Amino acid sequence: MKRYRKLPPAAAALLIGLTLVLIILTGWHREMVSRYPVADMPYVDMDRIKIQIEEGNVGRTEALFYRKNYAGADTTEIR
Amino acid sequence: MLELTPPRSVECTLCPKACRLVPGQRGDCRVRYNDEGKLYSLVYGKVCAVHVDPVEKKPMFHFLPGSRAFSIATAGCNLHCLFCQNWEISQTDPEDANNTDMPPEKVAALAARSGCSSIAYTYSEPVIFYEYVEDSASLARDRGIRNIMVTAGFINLEPLRRLCKVVDGANVDLKGFTEKYYREVCFGNLRTVLDTLVTMREEGVIVEVTNLIVPTLNDDMATIHKMCKWMVSELGEEVPIHFSRFTPMYKLKDLPPTPVATLRRARDTALDAGLKYVYTGNVPGDPGEDTFCPSCGKMVIDRYGYRILKYDVVDGKCGFCGEAIYGLF
Numbered sequence: 537m538k539r540y541r542k543l544p545p546a547a548a549a550l551l552i553g554l555t556l557v558l559i560i561l562t563g564w565h566r567e568m569v570s571r572y573p574v575a576d577m578p579y580v581d582m583d584r585i586k587i588q589i590e591e592g593n594v595g596r597t598e599a600l601f602y603r604k605n606y607a608g609a610d611t612t613e614i615r
Numbered sequence: 616m617l618e619l620t621p622p623r624s625v626e627c628t629l630c631p632k633a634c635r636l637v638p639g640q641r642g643d644c645r646v647r648y649n650d651e652g653k654l655y656s657l658v659y660g661k662v663c664a665v666h667v668d669p670v671e672k673k674p675m676f677h678f679l680p681g682s683r684a685f686s687i688a689t690a691g692c693n694l695h696c697l698f699c700q701n702w703e704i705s706q707t708d709p710e711d712a713n714n715t716d717m718p719p720e721k722v723a724a725l726a727a728r729s730g731c732s733s734i735a736y737t738y739s740e741p742v743i744f745y746e747y748v749e750d751s752a753s754l755a756r757d758r759g760i761r762n763i764m765v766t767a768g769f770i771n772l773e774p775l776r777r778l779c780k781v782v783d784g785a786n787v788d789l790k791g792f793t794e795k796y797y798r799e800v801c802f803g804n805l806r807t808v809l810d811t812l813v814t815m816r817e818e819g820v821i822v823e824v825t826n827l828i829v830p831t832l833n834d835d836m837a838t839i840h841k842m843c844k845w846m847v848s849e850l851g852e853e854v855p856i857h858f859s860r861f862t863p864m865y866k867l868k869d870l871p872p873t874p875v876a877t878l879r880r881a882r883d884t885a886l887d888a889g890l891k892y893v894y895t896g897n898v899p900g901d902p903g904e905d906t907f908c909p910s911c912g913k914m915v916i917d918r919y920g921y922r923i924l925k926y927d928v929v930d931g932k933c934g935f936c937g938e939a940i941y942g943l944f
Contacts, residue, residue: 577636577640577642577643578640578641579639579640579641580639580640580641580648582639582650584710585648585657585710588710593661593709593710593714594657594658594661594709594710594714595656595658595659595660596656596657596659597655597660597746598654599647599654599655599745599746600745600746600749601627601628601771601773602627602654603625603628604625605624605625605652
């Protein structure tokens, strides 16, 4: 019966490392070409925004087109 | 009824993405956020780019040729094209941009002071700074200054019709002619942009179209022919189209620049489809930059880059045969 030599630990670690790198790279690539951004709307850092508004780097004006309580509450309106 | 929606949530109805936001969340465009049940714009009066450009740079070749356009932009965009040429400002949060305070009154005043015939809302996406465009455009009108939108046209019909009341000209990016391209490369949809183009024509806006040709992604001549045929039938044969050269940028740095031969082939294809004014863009010195009279075939505007070398349009008509030339002159 043919005997196989055991893989040296360093080679095994290298193999695992390369595989991980490959997965990460592939993941980044997939995200780059296929992610639909709407699914990833970020939360605002409210404290930072308030500071920026006070400092005048960003503004704060009510939007013209939106629907309040969109899920059907009786205050629904389009501005 | 079971209510799963958190209280004080809002739905933005500006563009077809219809972002539904709970308090503290911002939209896909990065510039509209829900603060306790009210939707706010973070970029009103906060420009991150200001320049005085030749109107040809927009590109608008049939809108007061040779004039200057006071050009402004804010951070953010509701599309995320992988080839974006202005991604440093369009794909950033407004609080991370280097903004300048410029209320609408100041925009109109600066445009007048710098001798501009128009204000161009450009570089990023004017749809997402909607309220700012509308107010600035109204004040500019009062001073006799015209308004130009350089846009991807990804907007709902109701806000669009309202905006058309104060906008005189628009260069609309028709980035491709398949839903797949819009979905996978731009994260939007084609149908909306086509509706925008038709609506703008109905509302009397002077429209020009730009198609950025990206090698391997949207350079198929059969599709370009189909797109031009659609333009002829739905917008009219006189609406100009600019085939622009792609430069490797943002997330498509692995593609080469568009070969000039491809742009020229696209131009021939568009002329063959029946369009009267077809241009090549981002290729200074190319014969495709010039305007030819569709009747007598003579060159009425000779351009080199953004400069006009020869001008033979008289009162909006060909200086040789008197044929009306599309646009505002």
